[in-house]
Amino acid sequence: MTDPKLSSVQTRMFQAKAQRKLSFEQIGKELGCNEVYAASIFYGQAKPTEAEIKRLCEILNIPTSHLVEEMGEHFYPSRGGLMPMPPTDPTLYRFIEMIQVFGYPLKAIIHEKFGDGIMSAIDFKADVEKVEDPKGDRVKITLDGKFLPYKKW
Amino acid sequence: MTDPKLSSVQTRMFQAKAQRKLSFEQIGKELGCNEVYAASIFYGQAKPTEAEIKRLCEILNIPTSHLVEEMGEHFYPSRGGLMPMPPTDPTLYRFIEMIQVFGYPLKAIIHEKFGDGIMSAIDFKADVEKVEDPKGDRVKITLDGKFLPYKKW
Amino acid sequence: MTDPKLSSVQTRMFQAKAQRKLSFEQIGKELGCNEVYAASIFYGQAKPTEAEIKRLCEILNIPTSHLVEEMGEHFYPSRGGLMPMPPTDPTLYRFIEMIQVFGYPLKAIIHEKFGDGIMSAIDFKADVEKVEDPKGDRVKITLDGKFLPYKKW
Amino acid sequence: MTDPKLSSVQTRMFQAKAQRKLSFEQIGKELGCNEVYAASIFYGQAKPTEAEIKRLCEILNIPTSHLVEEMGEHFYPSRGGLMPMPPTDPTLYRFIEMIQVFGYPLKAIIHEKFGDGIMSAIDFKADVEKVEDPKGDRVKITLDGKFLPYKKW
Amino acid sequence: MTDPKLSSVQTRMFQAKAQRKLSFEQIGKELGCNEVYAASIFYGQAKPTEAEIKRLCEILNIPTSHLVEEMGEHFYPSRGGLMPMPPTDPTLYRFIEMIQVFGYPLKAIIHEKFGDGIMSAIDFKADVEKVEDPKGDRVKITLDGKFLPYKKW
Amino acid sequence: MTDPKLSSVQTRMFQAKAQRKLSFEQIGKELGCNEVYAASIFYGQAKPTEAEIKRLCEILNIPTSHLVEEMGEHFYPSRGGLMPMPPTDPTLYRFIEMIQVFGYPLKAIIHEKFGDGIMSAIDFKADVEKVEDPKGDRVKITLDGKFLPYKKW
Amino acid sequence: MTDPKLSSVQTRMFQAKAQRKLSFEQIGKELGCNEVYAASIFYGQAKPTEAEIKRLCEILNIPTSHLVEEMGEHFYPSRGGLMPMPPTDPTLYRFIEMIQVFGYPLKAIIHEKFGDGIMSAIDFKADVEKVEDPKGDRVKITLDGKFLPYKKW
Amino acid sequence: MTDPKLSSVQTRMFQAKAQRKLSFEQIGKELGCNEVYAASIFYGQAKPTEAEIKRLCEILNIPTSHLVEEMGEHFYPSRGGLMPMPPTDPTLYRFIEMIQVFGYPLKAIIHEKFGDGIMSAIDFKADVEKVEDPKGDRVKITLDGKFLPYKKW
Amino acid sequence: MTDPKLSSVQTRMFQAKAQRKLSFEQIGKELGCNEVYAASIFYGQAKPTEAEIKRLCEILNIPTSHLVEEMGEHFYPSRGGLMPMPPTDPTLYRFIEMIQVFGYPLKAIIHEKFGDGIMSAIDFKADVEKVEDPKGDRVKITLDGKFLPYKKW
Amino acid sequence: MTDPKLSSVQTRMFQAKAQRKLSFEQIGKELGCNEVYAASIFYGQAKPTEAEIKRLCEILNIPTSHLVEEMGEHFYPSRGGLMPMPPTDPTLYRFIEMIQVFGYPLKAIIHEKFGDGIMSAIDFKADVEKVEDPKGDRVKITLDGKFLPYKKW
Structure with a gap:
């Protein structure tokens, strides 16, 4: 790859x-x-x-x-930029499709559960699990990020 | 909203x-x-x-x-289109950032575990969970999609 | 306005x-x-x-x-989207120009002072001050955001 | 970097x-x-x-x-162009997000304090300070630019 | 119009x-x-x-x-945004074409005459004059802007 | 440069x-x-x-x-293409900003003085002059193009 | 239509x-x-x-x-803007395709016949003719524009 | 070139x-x-x-x-892609301007003369002629394409 | 819909x-x-x-x-424009994905079987068939267009 | 090619x-x-x-x-990205035109025959056939993909 x-x-x-x-x-x-x-x-x-x-x-x-x-020590990644947006590769595109279709629903649920703020992409972990299933194995991705509330000042 | x-x-x-x-x-x-x-x-x-x-x-x-x-019965959604791409809203943008940064790593792991194919965004479920944490509560999103292998013909 | x-x-x-x-x-x-x-x-x-x-x-x-x-209570902002990107208005455009020109230098200094991570735009405050100056008054904007380190998992 | x-x-x-x-x-x-x-x-x-x-x-x-x-002497920078717009790197992106979200409010305050005009990105200084904080250190960026009023002719 | x-x-x-x-x-x-x-x-x-x-x-x-x-008093223009970029109207497009073709030459001459800096579009005047000419009348546009030098800090 | x-x-x-x-x-x-x-x-x-x-x-x-x-003789320039549009360089960008802000007013004045048509960017001259001024020297750019009227057929 | x-x-x-x-x-x-x-x-x-x-x-x-x-008298067209670029309509798109494919060849021939300059789209006429043909009627479009040579100054 | x-x-x-x-x-x-x-x-x-x-x-x-x-024999052109769209070169741009301004009128006349369909860019010929004229020589381009009617099925 | x-x-x-x-x-x-x-x-x-x-x-x-x-009689469709490109709707997007992934292979086969030219989208028919299959019903789309060879002139 | x-x-x-x-x-x-x-x-x-x-x-x-x-074994294609979107090559472009014009009708028929879901581009086959015809040979492309219904969860 x-x-x-x-x-x-x-x-x-x-x-x-x-x-x-x-x-x-x-x-x-x-x-x-x-x-x-x-x-x-x-x-x-x-x-x-x-x-x-x-x-x-x-x-x-x-x-x-x-x-x-x-x-080395001096290196700090310039992240992203690996793919065009939206990506043409179907495996990558499906991730974007999930957000385009279910992004607003996910945002709505986050706000209902946590209030006004975001799910961090920095204090963040991702995990991929293979779940075997006779009807076809399933990919289970867990995204785990700290909730960061907007602050008043 | x-x-x-x-x-x-x-x-x-x-x-x-x-x-x-x-x-x-x-x-x-x-x-x-x-x-x-x-x-x-x-x-x-x-x-x-x-x-x-x-x-x-x-x-x-x-x-x-x-x-x-x-x-009603005749209605079939024209999905997506709710947000500009990339979205300007920070809660939505973080989802896209996760893909821009970790999308290729996720693709690599899926291929290593399942072979050539994709994680379906159609035969698909998403779930949001609130995980309480003294250092700050965490948002845990589970994405669960069928693996679809590319077929030869 | x-x-x-x-x-x-x-x-x-x-x-x-x-x-x-x-x-x-x-x-x-x-x-x-x-x-x-x-x-x-x-x-x-x-x-x-x-x-x-x-x-x-x-x-x-x-x-x-x-x-x-x-x-009201049910409202959670869909933030951003107020301006085209880049904005055509000169007052707004200058903010973007500052980032286009000095963005990488600012990123470099943040990494040297704090390590790998970002300056939060959520746990964040901004302030505008008028500094009188005989050569022409100056706008002093202070941006104050929490440093969020990338985590290993 | x-x-x-x-x-x-x-x-x-x-x-x-x-x-x-x-x-x-x-x-x-x-x-x-x-x-x-x-x-x-x-x-x-x-x-x-x-x-x-x-x-x-x-x-x-x-x-x-x-x-x-x-x-050398003959060199005059062709500034900008270091990053795509919007940038994919999260450290850089947060700067843009600050403008997308708080840009119009900042413009409004500048006009209320100074009248019709802009904050210069040429007669301009930027400074990064590390503010230690037990809840998490903070990045404090100061942007200091001359106010330039629009002129009638 | x-x-x-x-x-x-x-x-x-x-x-x-x-x-x-x-x-x-x-x-x-x-x-x-x-x-x-x-x-x-x-x-x-x-x-x-x-x-x-x-x-x-x-x-x-x-x-x-x-x-x-x-x-009225409270109004501060959100400037620009009147035309797509590049504009489709030929009269407007020619202005852009002048910059696309002669923009770098103009930048070079400004730097040779003034040093590192810009021609202000804020402290700025524009004038249109009709110059009669037997071979076809000519449009003479004068753009007059203050030179703003970049400052070291 | x-x-x-x-x-x-x-x-x-x-x-x-x-x-x-x-x-x-x-x-x-x-x-x-x-x-x-x-x-x-x-x-x-x-x-x-x-x-x-x-x-x-x-x-x-x-x-x-x-x-x-x-x-040589066989060469005919493929003009333009030297800069992204809009350009990120501030000296170049200001030219574009002048058009974005004052382009429609300039078009209006051209039509009032000359009728329906354009200012040529081909039968065209540009000149840069340095005008000394105690408040700050000024850049004076003169654009001089033939007026081309639209024809009926 | x-x-x-x-x-x-x-x-x-x-x-x-x-x-x-x-x-x-x-x-x-x-x-x-x-x-x-x-x-x-x-x-x-x-x-x-x-x-x-x-x-x-x-x-x-x-x-x-x-x-x-x-x-009326005060009206001066803001031309263009009727179609997206490239247009989605097949009849319009074919015109663009002709330019995308044969545009550089046409430019080359114009320069060989006329020298450095352009074919005017202002001092310009277009005509559509139906040419009957047993193998299928043909559309014959004639574009007729003044040659405008670039001038030295 | x-x-x-x-x-x-x-x-x-x-x-x-x-x-x-x-x-x-x-x-x-x-x-x-x-x-x-x-x-x-x-x-x-x-x-x-x-x-x-x-x-x-x-x-x-x-x-x-x-x-x-x-x-050679195995070669089939991947056509187009020689120029950005819209092209920055003035000679090429004028072709696009002709379509942006007169494209819908041309489409309307084609439909009135031929019915619903397109002018082919495949079964197609283009010709450039120099027409001498004391007021300035003229470029005459002839585009000649088969009319292809939409079919019902 | x-x-x-x-x-x-x-x-x-x-x-x-x-x-x-x-x-x-x-x-x-x-x-x-x-x-x-x-x-x-x-x-x-x-x-x-x-x-x-x-x-x-x-x-x-x-x-x-x-x-x-x-x-009515005067109406000639301005075709296309129903969807953004690429479309966000997954049913529509898959059609585009088929072209992005298999478009060059299809072009190669067309040229090998027919020579230099295109498959018409005007002299064209499309048909959708439901093929029942115990492993999951299949959608069979037939696209049938006249081959149009490029002509020399 | x-x-x-x-x-x-x-x-x-x-x-x-x-x-x-x-x-x-x-x-x-x-x-x-x-x-x-x-x-x-x-x-x-x-x-x-x-x-x-x-x-x-x-x-x-x-x-x-x-x-x-x-x-080899370690290789998993990063699919797509072979062409700009929309493609400039006429053979490729016609495929996109078919979708831009007939995409919504095809989506409508798929939903009427199968319900809410998509035609897979992964569990998918494509075939090109040459159909000889005295009026001009025809290209017949068959696209055959599994229907994937959206699931409730």
């Missing part, structure tokens, strides 16, 4: 992952984090710690110098 | 809901459905059954003729 | 404010809030409390029923 | 800064300017003087010829 | 001007201002003084109450 | 101009044309004659073969 | 034309102009003379006061 | 054409086709036959292998 | 269809045409004959005067 | 296909799949199995290592 514009280090990380037939689940376990979070590092959407960079280079068998230069 | 362009019947439904101080949770219980689904009917994003229309009119104390004329 | 699309109640609020020659500074004092916050209520960008609605109606000499119906 | 499209000289400046573990605060002090202004030079958003170029090359240990060729 | 979306008061002003066969040159003379400025008031792009409103109502034979309500 | 996408020959022309510390005013004098026109040749917005190419190469000390190959 | 947004007078003109079963060919003959030009008046794309307005009202049996008020 | 993005073979074709000082008129004669059609092959907008490729290579003195590899 | 912007006559046609519980299949049979074609008339995408208008009015029990006035 | 942006491996596949004068029909037969599906693999729109990769390399005489590296 090398389609979005990746830096040369990111491309190398994906290639090493493919050659070693590693899943993000395995990489996440090694790094001590969720597999979605692990994938976010590969896509340049999360800032790895120095320890994570070191461990990643061991797992992928890549010299640390490359990762440190691109993703 | 009357901001997205609503039809006159939808506006009336929201006004009746406000006057009777009903929550979508209460309305969902009366209709025998999830509160997100109930809100979807109000926003014209789901097709109510005849029984649901009848029950809704009782709950809201609105004559059935209006709802039947706009949302 | 009636240019952005306002609801009929909002238009009435602006007309009453003009007739009574009230400034947002005066209105903010009456409501016990900052003048920027007071203006935000008029533009439908903040949710007034019941007490604020009551006080507003007294100040503006408007019957409360109108404001309660549109901005 | 090398994400926006930078010229080869700018990339080199960022790399030297990272290797020497210099902050913009340190660089600003050396150049005798605010850290935001210093960062603006790195992002090609400000025109450095000859003295600043010389000093920068000393600090970063880069030959002056490169900077003079790209940023 | 009633094509851009005008308020009902503006429409009335244009109708009165047409019925009385007044030119903006005549109106400008009466108001003591340039004809371009006079037209700007009609298009809602300039803030008239109270004296100008009074005089305008006399010239156009319109009751002052209407103009005062829409363009 | 090398920001807009330039061909390798154009880049070389700008570099030679910078090294020799030539202004467009000087180059224009050598070529026997206005400085804005001279700059237009550098930006690929005007077609130089063979004599101009020859003279340019002498002034800039560049072999003629390069310019002839890219800008 | 009432789809593009027409003013109430234009709608009335189209209705009268339909009721009287008049073609633009007939109307053009009555007005002494080409049928394309006649249609342009109906679509608000050309400025009718006073004599044309008078004659039009006779042909369509409409009181002149309406046309004079909207299209 | 090498501005639109051309493949390396196309660039070579244009360079050979320039070096040999060949016009499209001459090339068309050699190929036995209209000059507009000949130019279309250069811009990748038409599929040359094997005989045309051979003849082209003789005329331009280019080895056939290059053209065959890029434009 | 009244979501896309319909004229008042079209709205009335849909209401009559709903009240009489008529399907497009039944209406198509009455009109002697395919059900997709019948629906196209309701959506203003096809031009009905006078006989069809008469028959439609009988079926729907609507006075013919309304339909004749809007869809 | 190498116009859409292809990876170096895809370009090599198309070149090998052209050199060996293979059609997608032949390739599909070898791979045991429909020719449209075979083309989809070339355009990166389908995930080939390991067996298909092996067989493809034999047919095209390309070393498997290249295909395995880009399209």
